[in-house]
Amino acid sequence: MARSTKKNMEKVRKGWDPSLWAGLKPFGIGEERPNNYAEILRAVWENKDEALYAWRILSRGVCDGCALGVAGLHDWTMDGVHLCNIRLRLLRLNTMPALDTRLLADLASLKQKKSAELKELGRLPYPMIRRRGERGFTRISWERALDEIAGRIRATSPRRTGYYMTSRGEPNENYYVAQKAVRAMGTNSIDNAARICHSPSTVSLKATIGAGATTCSYSDWIGTDLLVFIGSNPANNQPVTTKYMYYAKKAGTKIAVINSYREPGMERYWIPSNLESALFGTKISDRTFLVNVGGDVAFLNGTLKHMIENGWLDRGFIERHTAGFKQMRAALEEQSWEDLERLSGASREEMREFARMVGEASTAVFVWSMGITQHEFGEDNVRAIINLGLTKGFVGRDNCGLMPIRGHSGVQGGAEMGAYSTAFPGGLPVNPENARKLGELYGFEVPSEPGLTTPRMIDAAHDGELDVLVSLGGNFLEVLPDPDYVREALARVPLRVHVDIVLSNQMLIDPADTVILLPAATRYEIPGGVTQTSTERRIMYSPEIPGRRIGEARPEWEIFMELAKRVRPELADKLHFDGTQEIREEIARVVPMYDGIQHLRKSGDQVQYGGPHLCAGWKFDTPDGKAHFSAIALPETGIPEGMFVVTTRRGKQFNSMIHEEKDALTGAVREAVLMSEEDARGLGLANGERVVLRSEAGEFEGRVHIAPIKPRTLQVHWPEGNVLIDRRHRSAVADIPDYNALVRVERAGEREPAAV
Numbered sequence: 001m002a003r004s005t006k007k008n009m010e011k012v013r014k015g016w017d018p019s020l021w022a023g024l025k026p027f028g029i030g031e032e033r034p035n036n037y038a039e040i041l042r043a044v045w046e047n048k049d050e051a052l053y054a055w056r057i058l059s060r061g062v063c064d065g066c067a068l069g070v071a072g073l074h075d076w077t078m079d080g081v082h083l084c085n086i087r088l089r090l091l092r093l094n095t096m097p098a099l100d101t102r103l104l105a106d107l108a109s110l111k112q113k114k115s116a117e118l119k120e121l122g123r124l125p126y127p128m129i130r131r132r133g134e135r136g137f138t139r140i141s142w143e144r145a146l147d148e149i150a151g152r153i154r155a156t157s158p159r160r161t162g163y164y165m166t167s168r169g170e171p172n173e174n175y176y177v178a179q180k181a182v183r184a185m186g187t188n189s190i191d192n193a194a195r196i197c198h199s200p201s202t203v204s205l206k207a208t209i210g211a212g213a214t215t216c217s218y219s220d221w222i223g224t225d226l227l228v229f230i231g232s233n234p235a236n237n238q239p240v241t242t243k244y245m246y247y248a249k250k251a252g253t254k255i256a257v258i259n260s261y262r263e264p265g266m267e268r269y270w271i272p273s274n275l276e277s278a279l280f281g282t283k284i285s286d287r288t289f290l291v292n293v294g295g296d297v298a299f300l301n302g303t304l305k306h307m308i309e310n311g312w313l314d315r316g317f318i319e320r321h322t323a324g325f326k327q328m329r330a331a332l333e334e335q336s337w338e339d340l341e342r343l344s345g346a347s348r349e350e351m352r353e354f355a356r357m358v359g360e361a362s363t364a365v366f367v368w369s370m371g372i373t374q375h376e377f378g379e380d381n382v383r384a385i386i387n388l389g390l391t392k393g394f395v396g397r398d399n400c401g402l403m404p405i406r407g408h409s410g411v412q413g414g415a416e417m418g419a420y421s422t423a424f425p426g427g428l429p430v431n432p433e434n435a436r437k438l439g440e441l442y443g444f445e446v447p448s449e450p451g452l453t454t455p456r457m458i459d460a461a462h463d464g465e466l467d468v469l470v471s472l473g474g475n476f477l478e479v480l481p482d483p484d485y486v487r488e489a490l491a492r493v494p495l496r497v498h499v500d501i502v503l504s505n506q507m508l509i510d511p512a513d514t515v516i517l518l519p520a521a522t523r524y525e526i527p528g529g530v531t532q533t534s535t536e537r538r539i540m541y542s543p544e545i546p547g548r549r550i551g552e553a554r555p556e557w558e559i560f561m562e563l564a565k566r567v568r569p570e571l572a573d574k575l576h577f578d579g580t581q582e583i584r585e586e587i588a589r590v591v592p593m594y595d596g597i598q599h600l601r602k603s604g605d606q607v608q609y610g611g612p613h614l615c616a617g618w619k620f621d622t623p624d625g626k627a628h629f630s631a632i633a634l635p636e637t638g639i640p641e642g643m644f645v646v647t648t649r650r651g652k653q654f655n656s657m658i659h660e661e662k663d664a665l666t667g668a669v670r671e672a673v674l675m676s677e678e679d680a681r682g683l684g685l686a687n688g689e690r691v692v693l694r695s696e697a698g699e700f701e702g703r704v705h706i707a708p709i710k711p712r713t714l715q716v717h718w719p720e721g722n723v724l725i726d727r728r729h730r731s732a733v734a735d736i737p738d739y740n741a742l743v744r745v746e747r748a749g750e751r752e753p754a755a756v
């Protein structure tokens with residue numbers, strides 16, 4: 001085999017290593033695990049009417065699934081094939097035929113269907129309109145649709161309009177033109193799904209180390225001494241990472257996992273495209289620390305306390321390159337081991353064990369995800385990880401880094417392109433100075449007040465303060481807490497516009513006055529090709545792929561451009577783009593860190609902004625040039641007597657699209673309530689027994705699924721569990737909903753809580 005040219009792959013030991021195997025049973029026969037070969041057959045069957053088109057998408061396109069990033073079937077981290085079942089499941093969205101629009105004439109039967117069934121009806125081919133009192137939608141022309149929307153926007157104040165974009169599949173070009181168009185129409189109220197994913201990561205990283213994105217590359221995982229996953233389950237959400245982890249382990253890396261649930265996929269995995277792993281599986285985690293939901297700050301602070309007490313620090317780095325260490329240490333001294341143990345749910349000895357692992361590592365990468373960010377104190381959770389990363393300068397050098405791993409393909413670029421109510425292109429904060437500078441570049445006045453975040457848009461709609469809501473993809477009904485409240489809010493907006501490729505149930509909510517559906521093109525249908533930015537800041541080019549085209553579907557960038565031109569005809573020449581190449585050229589001028597995007601022309605072309613490492617050479621883009629430790633108070637997350645804390649981010653779904661009734665990694669069905677054996681015994685409940693969870697916001701009925709989870713914590717699937725979430729609980733700075741809730745558990749049919 002030729003020697004790999006991929007960074008750090010030369011560290012991977014050749015030959016098989018039984019010490020890393022999950023077991024001796026070939027192909028993990030009898031184990032709960034995804035059958036990836038069956039997934040391939042399923043994808044072939046599903047896409048048989050457009051097999052060639054499907055193959056072209058897979059072999060040339062940039063994956064529209066998660067934000068790991070791959071062009072065709074190869075990436076920039078490892079040798080061999082990069083393909084997973086998420087991508088295969090999403091493929092049909094790109095190849096399916098149009099739906100029969102006669103189905104939309106009367107919505108009574110469609111309203112009974114689940115979102116997954118609506119999606120399977122096919123692609124939305126034409127603009128459609130439904131007025132109040134009408135039973136369904138009728139077809140209209142693009143001209144009439146855009147004129148009507150523009151007229152309604154002109155007739156109201158920009159403050160009473162809101163624009164939302166999803167994060168799956170959306171390329172940078174769509175985000176960029178949409179935000180420019182919305183700002184030309186007089187508001188910053190454009191937000192995207194990054195708000196409910198990693199907004200706390202962005203603000204905390206920016207404030208402490210001056211970089212708002214991952215500081216390292218995936219190749220840094222391979223051969224680092226220690227790879228740590230906190231509140232993150234990439235085996236489920238970014239499946240190809242398991243292959244990176246396989247190579248990391250073969251290069252001598254130890255993997256630690258901090259989570260409230262011993263995720264089966266992070267314990268062992270059978271990687272189908274690697275013979276050794278496909279046959280015998282791979283042990284992933286070397287050490288898993290179970291902590292309470294919301295116990296991360298306490299666990300990480302306890303770890304820091306041990307590291308300080310034992311001198312497991314790089315004093316030289318701390319003295320020369322950081323600030324705030326003394327204040328952080330003083331705050332830790334005030335925190336008792338009793339509190340740290342109670343709130344983390346871990347013992348002092350476990351924290352010491354993890355501290356020793358970090359202390360003994362010369363290099364380490366810390367990866368985190370929604371288990372960290374989706375809390376009222378999400379920003380502090382991230383700051384606690386950054387503190388740990390600064391103990392030994394685990395940033396800005398090879399095999400080191402702080403990585404908020406992204407879930408959906410557009411989520412990194414969405415905020416960086418400025419499709420964000422609190423940030424302009426380049427992630428610059430919305431303020432008068434930045435508005436003036438952007439206005440000079442654009443040739444029109446840019447509003448200087450932050451716009452409505454996604455949750456606040458829904459609040460405004462509920463309060464009757466929104467006249468126009470344009471929602472591009474996504475499904476508020478399924479991604480935001482408290483679906484009844486969201487439904488009421490949407491039903492009150494006089495004009496709702498849903499731009500999408502398929503139907504969703506939010507489109508079927510009766511109009512307060514008018515609902516318009518606009519058919520969008522997929523990324524593979526866009527002439528001139530598009531780009532997407534991965535978690536590791538790699539801007540990748542995805543070409544237009546020849547194949548089936550759907551009715552009058554149009555690229556979203558074009559829809560926003562045409563709309564803004566109608567609302568502000570005097571700005572038409574300033575808003576016009578001839579195509580995506582022209583958009584990329586403007587992005588390169590307006591967002592200097594994206595320079596290079598304008599030269600991407602063919603599949604495989606890419607540029608990683610900032611290079612392999614941000615903060616390289618320990619140069620921090622903060623006012624004093626230093627990285628900042630944070631003194632973090634312990635969030636009071638104690639669980640009251642007789643209650644449990646439930647978290648709601650379980651798969652097997654992607655975005656709000658449910659892919660499977662049973663999760664092949666955990667064996668849990670959609671209605672499962674993951675519960676520890678200890679709790680089930682204490683409550684007198686058996687595996688499979690029906691239970692009701694009651695929170696202040698609502699109730700959820702499901703079945704007990706006994707799992708290796710921290711006692712007093714429960715997990716349910718998302719979005720089903722959203723009914724339990726109190727929409728008023730949001731993080732302080734980033735406004736991200738807290739997707740966790742305190743609940744009582746009752747046996748179904750009984751009103752009294754099951755005995756604790």
Ligand code: SF4
Binds near residue numbers: 065070083239241
């Ligand atoms: S891991 Fe993510 S980027 Fe890679 S193929 Fe799967 S969904 Fe696509």
